[in-house]
Amino acid sequence: MKLTDIKNISIIGAGTMGHGIALTYAWGGYQVALNDINETVLANAMGRIRDDLTTLVEGELISREAMGQILSRITTTTNLNQAVKGADFVTEAVSENIPIKRKIFADLDTFCPQHTILASNTSSLVLRDFTDQARRKDKLVITHWMNPPHLVPVVEVVRGEGTSDETTELACALLKKARKVPVTLKKEVPGFVINRVQYALLREVWSLWQRGVASAEDIDTIVRGSLGFRWAAIGPLETSDLGGLDVFSIVAENLFKDISDTQEPPKELKEMVKAGNLGLKSGQGFYKYSVGRGPDSKVRERDRKHMQLLKLWYS
Ligand SMILES: NC(=O)c1ccc[n+]([C@@H]2O[C@H](COP(=O)([O-])OP(=O)(O)OC[C@H]3O[C@@H](n4cnc5c(N)ncnc54)[C@H](O)[C@@H]3O)[C@@H](O)[C@H]2O)c1
Incomplete structure (x- = not known):
């Protein structure tokens, strides 16, 4: 074909x-x-x-x-x-x-x-x-x-x-x-690249939230305004090249031992799911959403931002 x-x-x-x-x-x-x-x-x-x-x-x-x-x-x-x-x-x-x-x-x-x-x-x-x-x-x-x-x-x-x-x-x-x-991909691995990276990041983000290191809003602002901002332009490996591999290597040696390696999602997250707090689809997750007729304003706002990024991606 x-x-x-x-x-x-x-x-x-x-x-x-x-x-x-x-x-x-x-x-x-x-x-x-x-x-x-x-x-x-x-x-x-x-x-x-x-x-x-x-x-x-x-x-x-x-x-x-x-x-x-x-x-x-x-x-x-x-x-x-x-x-x-x-x-x-x-x-x-x-x-x-x-x-x-x-x-x-x-x-x-x-x-x-x-x-x-x-x-x-x-x-x-x-x-x-x-x-x-x-x-x-x-x-x-x-x-x-x-x-x-x-x-x-x-x-x-x-x-x-x-x-x-x-x-x-x-x-x-x-x-x-x-x-x-x-x-x-060159090899078949569960979660592929996207979800392995996404869930490695989420494991730490959920742990920071569970430990009360910062609020959900502040965690999202920090990640969006730093890693998200950078990664929309260049990827994480290129970012480490530009920052200096010597620096990234030392920081990894210091931090890896302190970063979450849990095999389970936090119990608070499991309890939210058990209580039916599933995020946008139920109206309550880390944030509250209006559930009703028509597209949620959050989805529209997200899609508007994505469309701006998409224009940059193809420019
Ligand atoms: N949601 C995400 O962000 C995301 C991202 C990438 C990949 N995925 C994957 O995509 C797939 C779908 O995920 P989703 O988020 O759209 O789930 P979803 O729950 O929103 O939709 C799944 C749909 O499958 C339908 N379905 C179930 N059994 C069926 C059957 N026998 N015949 C026909 N339809 C049937 C359900 O009625 C439902 O509408 C999953 O494998 C998921 O892991 C999800």
Whole structure:
């Protein structure tokens, strides 16, 4: 298969990631079939896609006319077979749950045409964890997007033991066509680069918060206004080159022994989850959010800032 043979893309799972991935491929000109377990989830997903597109129009990244065209390229269905029977490329974005993903990949292998590439958006698993029943090992690949998928440029591409060069190259070419920056890892490791780095940082951030070293607001301000600011321009390895490797090496020797190496999230965080305080989706997390109709103002504010960064990224 060539890139020009890819016309129809199916997205399985229409939650936080699935709806944004569907939007991105439709924005890239593809016909997209979006699948989830019930009509309510799909209707919500289309509402979120409309909201995201409205923000893109306001940010002048797309025109109002383009918004209509993008929407017209997305169809929804609760029937998996129907969603993928004409698919050239499928992205699975269902819950991070091995039995659910394993069943989806077994069904996709049965329902999809032979040429179809099956990509997973898993955050923390590797392909062999949930694709043992799929026979097309050469056509399986991980494409790991970040939230919000329609705005964050980089997508990690991770090969499994059987993934072919052709599949990897096609996945990368397709992501580029959809305005993404694919980066292929040399080795398959759980969490890939993004989540290993993110969770190493979160382990320390949660520990600082738990120990009361600074408030949640102050921790966020410090990280945003220092590391976040720097890393939006140059990465951490380049930053250490520019600061001097001798200095970074000595500081690491002094600090590594004091930095958290816990194997568990803090008990306070587990208690928040147990109490249903899940962040934006429940209205309460480290911060309070307004939960109601329409896009949360925090999400809009975040997306506005991301759009400014995106313009810099592509400048
Ligand atoms: N949220 C993030 O920041 C993020 C970032 C990168 C990767 N991921 C990964 O992306 C995947 C999806 O995450 P999310 O945050 O969008 O989760 P989510 O809970 O928002 O959405 C998951 C969706 O999958 C649907 N689903 C469950 N079983 C299904 C089935 N059998 N058939 C069809 N749909 C089904 C659910 O109804 C739900 O709408 C996970 O593997 C996650 O680890 C998440």
